[in-house]
Amino acid sequence: MAAYDLIVLGGGPAGYVCAIRAAQLGLATAVVEKEKLGGVCVNIGCIPTKALLHSARVANLVQHELTGLGVTVEGVSTDYGQAMKRSRKVSEQNSKGVEFLMKKHKVTVIRGTGTLVPGKKVKVGTEVHEARKAVVIATGSRVKGLPQIGLEINKTTVISSDEALFLEQTPGTMAIVGAGAVGCEFADIFNAFGCAVTLVEAMPRILPFEDAESSEAVAKSFAKRKIQVLAGAKVLKATVGPTGVTLEIEAGGKSQMIEVEKVLMAAGRAVNTEQMGFKECGVELTPQGFVKVAPGTLETTAKGIYCIGDVAGPPMLAHKGSREGVVVAELIAGQHPHPIRYDNVPSVTYCHPEVASIGLTEDQCKEQKLGYQVGKFPFSANGRARATNETEGFVKIIRDTKYGEILGAHIVGGHASEMIHELAVARENEYTVEEVDLAIHAHPTLSEAVAEACLDSMGRVMHT
Amino acid sequence: MATKVLMEALSPTMDEGRLVEWKKAEGDPVAAGDVLAEVETDKAVMELVARGSGVLLKQSIPAGTTVPVTSTIGWIGEPGEVIPTDGAAPPAKAPARPLAPAASAPPAAATAASIAPPSAGRIKASPLARRMARDQGLDLAVVPGSGPEGRIVKRDVEATRTPGAAIPSYAFAGTGYRDEPLSQIRKTIARRLAQSLGPIPTFYLTTEVDMERAAEARDALKAEFGEAGQVSFNDLVIKAVATALRQHPACNAWWQDDHIRYWNEIHIGMAVAIPDGLITPVLRHADQKPLRVLGAESRDLAQRGRDRRLTPEEYTGSTFSVSNLGMLDIDEFTAIINPPEAGIIAVGRIAETPVVHQGQVAIRRRMRLTMSCDHRVIDGATGAEFLRTVKRMLENPLALVL
Numbered sequence: 001m002a003a004y005d006l007i008v009l010g011g012g013p014a015g016y017v018c019a020i021r022a023a024q025l026g027l028a029t030a031v032v033e034k035e036k037l038g039g040v041c042v043n044i045g046c047i048p049t050k051a052l053l054h055s056a057r058v059a060n061l062v063q064h065e066l067t068g069l070g071v072t073v074e075g076v077s078t079d080y081g082q083a084m085k086r087s088r089k090v091s092e093q094n095s096k097g098v099e100f101l102m103k104k105h106k107v108t109v110i111r112g113t114g115t116l117v118p119g120k121k122v123k124v125g126t127e128v129h130e131a132r133k134a135v136v137i138a139t140g141s142r143v144k145g146l147p148q149i150g151l152e153i154n155k156t157t158v159i160s161s162d163e164a165l166f167l168e169q170t171p172g173t174m175a176i177v178g179a180g181a182v183g184c185e186f187a188d189i190f191n192a193f194g195c196a197v198t199l200v201e202a203m204p205r206i207l208p209f210e211d212a213e214s215s216e217a218v219a220k221s222f223a224k225r226k227i228q229v230l231a232g233a234k235v236l237k238a239t240v241g242p243t244g245v246t247l248e249i250e251a252g253g254k255s256q257m258i259e260v261e262k263v264l265m266a267a268g269r270a271v272n273t274e275q276m277g278f279k280e281c282g283v284e285l286t287p288q289g290f291v292k293v294a295p296g297t298l299e300t301t302a303k304g305i306y307c308i309g310d311v312a313g314p315p316m317l318a319h320k321g322s323r324e325g326v327v328v329a330e331l332i333a334g335q336h337p338h339p340i341r342y343d344n345v346p347s348v349t350y351c352h353p354e355v356a357s358i359g360l361t362e363d364q365c366k367e368q369k370l371g372y373q374v375g376k377f378p379f380s381a382n383g384r385a386r387a388t389n390e391t392e393g394f395v396k397i398i399r400d401t402k403y404g405e406i407l408g409a410h411i412v413g414g415h416a417s418e419m420i421h422e423l424a425v426a427r428e429n430e431y432t433v434e435e436v437d438l439a440i441h442a443h444p445t446l447s448e449a450v451a452e453a454c455l456d457s458m459g460r461v462m463h464t
Numbered sequence: 465m466a467t468k469v470l471m472e473a474l475s476p477t478m479d480e481g482r483l484v485e486w487k488k489a490e491g492d493p494v495a496a497g498d499v500l501a502e503v504e505t506d507k508a509v510m511e512l513v514a515r516g517s518g519v520l521l522k523q524s525i526p527a528g529t530t531v532p533v534t535s536t537i538g539w540i541g542e543p544g545e546v547i548p549t550d551g552a553a554p555p556a557k558a559p560a561r562p563l564a565p566a567a568s569a570p571p572a573a574a575t576a577a578s579i580a581p582p583s584a585g586r587i588k589a590s591p592l593a594r595r596m597a598r599d600q601g602l603d604l605a606v607v608p609g610s611g612p613e614g615r616i617v618k619r620d621v622e623a624t625r626t627p628g629a630a631i632p633s634y635a636f637a638g639t640g641y642r643d644e645p646l647s648q649i650r651k652t653i654a655r656r657l658a659q660s661l662g663p664i665p666t667f668y669l670t671t672e673v674d675m676e677r678a679a680e681a682r683d684a685l686k687a688e689f690g691e692a693g694q695v696s697f698n699d700l701v702i703k704a705v706a707t708a709l710r711q712h713p714a715c716n717a718w719w720q721d722d723h724i725r726y727w728n729e730i731h732i733g734m735a736v737a738i739p740d741g742l743i744t745p746v747l748r749h750a751d752q753k754p755l756r757v758l759g760a761e762s763r764d765l766a767q768r769g770r771d772r773r774l775t776p777e778e779y780t781g782s783t784f785s786v787s788n789l790g791m792l793d794i795d796e797f798t799a800i801i802n803p804p805e806a807g808i809i810a811v812g813r814i815a816e817t818p819v820v821h822q823g824q825v826a827i828r829r830r831m832r833l834t835m836s837c838d839h840r841v842i843d844g845a846t847g848a849e850f851l852r853t854v855k856r857m858l859e860n861p862l863a864l865v866l
Binding site: 338 | 595612775
């Protein structure tokens with residue numbers, strides 16, 4: 001029986017980051033992983049989709065956006081299979097990178113499926129490993145279909161992202177059910193590779209948790225590229241055949257039939273809590289099925305067992321899980337980590353144009369009856385955006401009327417994912433719109449739009 | 465030539481005076497002997513009369529301000545005359561803390577690493593916290609910081625403004641306290657007693673409480689509700705103290721050097737021994753919570769106190785404290801006041817004692833309570849009346865259910 005200070009169940013972005021931080025703090029640490037290191041994120045999530053989105057972006061650029069640039073390209077064709085193979089390589093490189101990091105930080109990787117055993121022990125295969133200080137659950141989540149409306153994932157005509165990421169070629173027609181980040185990203189990808197995409201969303205708009213103006217901007221861009229969007233839509237009936245699926249969908253008061261080669265289920269995830277000895281060790285679940293944790297410490301209902309990442313509850317985002325991993329490692333090592341502000345986790349969708357946000361939407365400010373001012377700056381008025389043909393989108397800042405606190409920030413546009421962090425830093429440190437503007441922004445950059453939106457919220461915008 | 469109006473020594477022992485009210489407005493004609501203002505001395509409110517004639521050119525201090533004797537409080541001269549600039553405004557005696565919403569959290573055994581050390585030099589605060597404090601007239605020097613390296617952040621300013629605001633299951637409305645400037649007699653009491661007995665002039669009141677009926681009530685609750693009805697004697701004492709404070713708000717107060725803060729909210733600090741010291745977790749709004757909730761909370765707070773898992777909000781902001789050594793067989797003791805609170809009750813053990821009960825010698829369970837009072841805030845009779853209410857409630861525990 002091997003003994004460690006800390007055993008982490010799961011080597012995804014929450015688990016492996018926790019292990020590295022624990023090792024940095026001098027704890028003898030092991031990670032249990034049954035598949036490839038890096039988890040869903042590195043292997044079948046964040047990373048390969050970003051590789052495919054890059055292919056999609058280049059395809060759109062070459063096919064539709066070269067006019068007047070002085071560059072002519074002839075004989076353009078796209079090949080999803082090729083793009084897929086490259087995305088696999090990128091994933092593999094990243095997973096190998098995590099493996100290297102484990103070695104570098106002297107974290108032991110135990111291959112296999114781990115099961116909790118009472119007394120802070122983890123069983124892998126026939127071997128039992130003991131944790132002297134703590135066990136951290138980071139078992140993550142997986143895709144889940146919607147069998148209740150007849151759309152159970154069959155991996156051929158009804159698929160999830162798990163299958164979409166390995167397709168050799170793009171289907172001619174596809175319906176994507178669910179228009180959150182995953183749905184919108186795949187709509188962008190398959191559209192760019194020549195597939196006729198219908199995006200189906202039950203809520204009244206796509207990206208329903210983003211600011212309404214962000215949803216509107218993306219919907220407009222999708223419409224231009226002929227991605228059909230059905231929002232406020234209900235799948236009444238699904239008939240799954242061997243080569244295609246017929247969907248009866250009600251949207252806007254009328255029902256219609258859609259025939260597609262494939263349906264991609266981009267709604268709903270299930271957390272991995274089954275058959276891992278949770279119940280036997282006193283690890284309780286919430287009514288929603290997540291592991292119940294104490295706020296602040298992330299300790300479960302079983303003493304010495306902690307939980308981080310998707311399985312510990314929303315938001316189910318890699319960077320939220322990673323931060324929880326750091327905090328838990330530091331707590332276990334006896335430190336006093338900076339508490340996580342769950343209201344300050346940035347959210348990004350990498351379709352084109354990108355959508356990035358942090359804090360409250362304008363609708364949430366209204367619901368909470370907060371006194372607020374909106375500042376907005378369109379990229380069409382930004383020099384750098386004009387120079388690089390990226391004039392879609394805007395920066396929107398919502399600030400508190402009285403003190404200028406940044407209540408929410410929403411960016412739609414090229415590189416929005418990179419620009420949001422200025423506002424994450426500002427909010428984490430309680431800078432107001434004034435401090436953001438006071439920092440000199442280089443010219444010409446897209447980030448100038450952030451400063452301008454802050455100025456606009458104070459009624460002092462300069463360049464519109 | 466314009467002449468100064470000075471704060472005069474209106475009694476032999478007066479060294480400062482509070483301008484209660486101006487009787488002449490700026491620009492009013494003044495004749496020597498006219499009443500210019502009313503001034504409160506250490507003994508009484510008296511009239512300050514003009515020593516010269518002309519018009520009152522300027523009121524240098526507003527009503528309500530306290531200044532040392534011989535300070536300039538105004539100017540008399542010819543109409544339109546310019547006031548010399550050198551001594552235009554006397555320095556109002558700078559209050560040690562702003563009278564407005566400043567509140568210093570009691571330094572209850574601060575052990576968590578996140579608590580700021582007493583600020584030396586620059587105060588670390590976020591831009592947002594600075595703006596909020598400026599807007600609310602709050603001195604950041606008195607706000608404990610809970611951010612990285614003790615930085616003062618938004619929640620600290622909010623917590624200072626409304627202590628105990630964050631309780632999930634109970635919502636409490638209204639302002640938490642009423643600040644009352646010190647009357648001259650309170651100031652004199654404070655100064656003289658502090659000279660005599662040290663910074664907190666404390667006196668002690670002891671009473672013996674018959675705990676028979678409390679014990680019966682406790683047994684009955686347990687018999688009726690089992691686990692859910694388990695209430696400790698300590699829970700009963702805390703509930704009685706909190707309920708009694710509602711009737712005796714004069715004891716639910718903080719000494720703030722230049723004023724007294726009377727709390728409308730009742731937050732009871734509960735001294736808990738921890739391996740290398742003690743900590744005082746706070747039962748917020750203890751008067752408004754049922755015994756069952758109080759009991760569960762106090763057990764949770766005590767356990768997490770021993771585990772050092774309390775957040776700063778959980779052990780600061782109490783308005784009155786209770787310390788219990790009964791379980792260690794102590795008959796009675798005197799507890800040390802947790803400043804800026806004005807009182808603490810020390811709870812002794814419950815002992816079977818022969819007493820005269822209804823004309824007979826009987827063996828009854830008795831418990832001694834000793835209250836330590838800060839005499840600057842609580843006078844003898846005030847404290848005694850409060851303690852008597854606590855005693856009556858414990859002797860008739862139905863009062864705690866009302």
